[in-house]
Amino acid sequence: MITIQQIRNSTNKIIALGNHEPIIQSILDFDYFSGKKQGSVVGIVAGRAGFSKYFFGRQEILIPTLVTLGSDLEGRAQPGGKVRPPSNLWFLNLLSGRRALSSTLAILQGPTLKEVSNPEGEGRTFPKFSGGVIFAENVPELHSLQIISTIYDQSSTKLVVGPASVGLLVPGVLKLGPIGGITPTQILESKIIQPGSVAVLSASGGMCNELINVAIQAGHRLSFALSFGGDRFPILSPRDAFLLAQSDPVTKTVLYYGELGGEDEYELVKLKQEGKFTKPVIAHIAGTVASLFPESPQFGHAKAKADKQRVTAFSKRKALASVGFQVSNSFTEFIEFVTKIRSL
Amino acid sequence: MARVKISEFQAKTILLPHYLGLSATPKTTLKEITRTFPDSNLVVKLDQGIKKRGKRGLVQVNRTPRDVISAIQTWSMAGWQHFLVEPVVEHAPEAERYLALERMRDGWQLSYSDHGGVEVESSWDSLQTVLVPNSSDLSAIRTLSLPKGKDRSELSVLLETLPSLIPTLEKYHLVFLEMNPVLLRAHQLIPLDIACEVDSAGSSLATIPDRNQGASEKSIAALDATTPASLKFKLLNPNGSIWVLLSGGGASLVLADELADQGIGKELANYGEYSGAPKDDDVYAYTKIVLSALLQVVGRKPLAIVIAGGVANFTDVKKTFSGIIRALDEKQQELRLAKAKIFVRRGGPNEAAGLQMMKDFLKQSGLLGSIYGHETPLTQVVTEVKEYLS
Numbered sequence: 001m002i003t004i005q006q007i008r009n010s011t012n013k014i015i016a017l018g019n020h021e022p023i024i025q026s027i028l029d030f031d032y033f034s035g036k037k038q039g040s041v042v043g044i045v046a047g048r049a050g051f052s053k054y055f056f057g058r059q060e061i062l063i064p065t066l067v068t069l070g071s072d073l074e075g076r077a078q079p080g081g082k083v084r085p086p087s088n089l090w091f092l093n094l095l096s097g098r099r100a101l102s103s104t105l106a107i108l109q110g111p112t113l114k115e116v117s118n119p120e121g122e123g124r125t126f127p128k129f130s131g132g133v134i135f136a137e138n139v140p141e142l143h144s145l146q147i148i149s150t151i152y153d154q155s156s157t158k159l160v161v162g163p164a165s166v167g168l169l170v171p172g173v174l175k176l177g178p179i180g181g182i183t184p185t186q187i188l189e190s191k192i193i194q195p196g197s198v199a200v201l202s203a204s205g206g207m208c209n210e211l212i213n214v215a216i217q218a219g220h221r222l223s224f225a226l227s228f229g230g231d232r233f234p235i236l237s238p239r240d241a242f243l244l245a246q247s248d249p250v251t252k253t254v255l256y257y258g259e260l261g262g263e264d265e266y267e268l269v270k271l272k273q274e275g276k277f278t279k280p281v282i283a284h285i286a287g288t289v290a291s292l293f294p295e296s297p298q299f300g301h302a303k304a305k306a307d308k309q310r311v312t313a314f315s316k317r318k319a320l321a322s323v324g325f326q327v328s329n330s331f332t333e334f335i336e337f338v339t340k341i342r343s344l
Numbered sequence: 345m346a347r348v349k350i351s352e353f354q355a356k357t358i359l360l361p362h363y364l365g366l367s368a369t370p371k372t373t374l375k376e377i378t379r380t381f382p383d384s385n386l387v388v389k390l391d392q393g394i395k396k397r398g399k400r401g402l403v404q405v406n407r408t409p410r411d412v413i414s415a416i417q418t419w420s421m422a423g424w425q426h427f428l429v430e431p432v433v434e435h436a437p438e439a440e441r442y443l444a445l446e447r448m449r450d451g452w453q454l455s456y457s458d459h460g461g462v463e464v465e466s467s468w469d470s471l472q473t474v475l476v477p478n479s480s481d482l483s484a485i486r487t488l489s490l491p492k493g494k495d496r497s498e499l500s501v502l503l504e505t506l507p508s509l510i511p512t513l514e515k516y517h518l519v520f521l522e523m524n525p526v527l528l529r530a531h532q533l534i535p536l537d538i539a540c541e542v543d544s545a546g547s548s549l550a551t552i553p554d555r556n557q558g559a560s561e562k563s564i565a566a567l568d569a570t571t572p573a574s575l576k577f578k579l580l581n582p583n584g585s586i587w588v589l590l591s592g593g594g595a596s597l598v599l600a601d602e603l604a605d606q607g608i609g610k611e612l613a614n615y616g617e618y619s620g621a622p623k624d625d626d627v628y629a630y631t632k633i634v635l636s637a638l639l640q641v642v643g644r645k646p647l648a649i650v651i652a653g654g655v656a657n658f659t660d661v662k663k664t665f666s667g668i669i670r671a672l673d674e675k676q677q678e679l680r681l682a683k684a685k686i687f688v689r690r691g692g693p694n695e696a697a698g699l700q701m702m703k704d705f706l707k708q709s710g711l712l713g714s715i716y717g718h719e720t721p722l723t724q725v726v727t728e729v730k731e732y733l734s
């Protein structure tokens with residue numbers, strides 16, 4: 001799997017599946033404020049061949065739209081040139097939950113890319129995707145599991161975040177999704193273009209941005225941030241997200257937001273016990289309110305229901321604390337912990 | 345968008361070939377029962393996803409069709425609506441087993457116990473658990489210790505049936521199946537009682553609605569079904585003095601936790617959230633339903649309304665707040681009479697404009713408790729609610 005450092009060390013280009021104007025524009029704004037010479041979105045699969053108008057700074061630009069992923073991608077994607085290695089190519093899947101499986105498999109297996117490329121032509125080989133983000137909610141569990149098994153069958157595992165993810169953010173380098181906000185004011189105020197040493201990993205999209213806010217308000221800057229989504233089986237598991245943070249030389253501290261339901265936190269416990277994760281973590285597990293109900297209700301996210309004692313917020317907090325994670329007893333306490341991180 | 349219970353009748357119809365049960369309601373007639381079951385030795389039980397039916401006296405065995413009708417009538421007087429009638433499967437009580445399959449990340453977790461039946465809770469120690477990676481790799485099953493002295497025939501029943509059972513579960517997006525008790529005999533799994541959950545994101549199977557859903561919950565569920573955004577509402581305590589209009593699946597949970605952590609959880613009247621960039625009309629309709637539930641109990645004590653959420657990624661604060669303000673405006677007089685104050689914390693796209701609009705409205709209507717943006721900690725608002733109510 002690609003590392004966060006490898007993402008920082010090369011240029012990153014994005015193909016969007018679905019034309020979601022505010023999100024795509026926010027990525028271009030992020031690129032512009034980060035001082036890039038070009039926007040990172042090089043193509044939009046929108047079911048029609050043509051162009052879509054966007055702004056890069058004050059300048060109007062045209063981003064090619066494609067009928068399908070394979071349709072003449074190399075020729076038309078990216079105004080003013082072709083994407084050449086060592087670029088990382090990313091997908092941003094903005095299609096609905098029902099279409100997430102087929103569209104993502106089409107990318108991961110990627111035969112169409114090869115079919116349309118001209119192997120004889122110079123510089124015509126389109127780079128393979130390094131990974132991507134699935135934005136949709138309501139992706140069936142079995143579809144996520146099918147994507148997971150496809151990824152792990154491949155020789156180089158791709159970094160696929162989601163479903164129900166607001167994206168992946170590497171300050172100044174890559175904004176893959178609405179993560180960090182969609183208006184220019186938000187992108188500038190939230191200081192997500194300035195790099196730092198705190199990583200944010202969150203089950204919830206909204207809380208991912210809230211944790212970014214907590215870190216920034218406390219004077220920190222981010223190494224990277226991602227929301228793996230509140231589904232039962234996130235494709236990039238919290239475990240793998242922690243390993244990304246461990247292998248990233250820039251990341252000094254991890255802020256983690258999890259919820260009641262599911263077994264993911266027990267994988268983190270194992271990771272710590274096996275010595276595979278050693279960096280300081282401040283973790284908050286939400287969902288203690290469930291104890292006010294006679295039977296755990298289903299909360300907002302698909303995974304957020306504790307049908308047995310082991311997966312309640314209290315049990316998971318206890319398990320994480322027992323192996324040395326710093327676990328907050330309330331969100332107010334979480335904010336205090338973050339304020340006390342020493343800047344490194 | 346989550347794991348939801350389906351009825352036992354539906355689960356058995358999917359899983360058992362030639363299944364003979366009858367799904368019954370209070371309107372079911374004696375004639376229907378005698379026509380369906382020529383043999384008159386029957387089981388009748390509640391079929392609404394309720395646990396521990398046996399212990400609660402909601403299962404009757406060895407009954408005549410006439411007994412079945414009278415059981416249904418008794419239960420329906422207690423408000424139950426859906427029942428299941430089946431022929432009795434003769435068996436020795438000691439042949440009852442417990443068997444469950446749950447979908448995990450790496451395969452199916454199979455749980456088994458020799459001690460099936462209603463007593464299973466008291467013998468959790470006897471539960472054995474193995475992970476079955478897929479339907480063609482059943483080697484883990486062989487590590488189970490099944491009752492001895494039966495030339496391992498029960499084990500062979502598992503090995504014979506799982507290769508077709510697991511694909512059936514996957515085909516229908518069934519993610520949890522509990523058979524308790526179940527008989528393992530004659531090359532078959534014969535489940536007497538079933539509890540089953542489906543992944544509603546993958547399936548259009550009818551699921552069991554919450555029995556206690558009130559009018560406001562039903563209206564919001566109906567509203568939720570018409571929009572790609574998410575609108576959730578659960579009434580906890582209509583007499584509570586804290587009403588919440590929260591945004592975001594995660595932030596709503598954090599805020600509700602904080603109310604409980606600060607010791608005012610008992611005052612929490614409802615839980616809910618809106619997220620996924622709803623239209624202002626949807627937020628208007630949502631708020632209107634919440635307010636009408638709130639105004640049904642006009643209290644002696646002051647009320648706090650919490651309109652709060654995290655720093656949104658893509659939900660427009662101004663747009664969603666304009667929907668909320670429209671609904672609040674229509675009820676501002678009633679809200680003042682109910683001694684309501686409104687406490688706001690929100691961040692995200694168009695935050696400044698949205699907050700200003702809300703602040704102007706709350707000041708002018710006299711409903712202002714406090715109002716904050718992203719620079720104030722998410723949970724600050726809970727502290728202020730606590731102060732206001734004490």
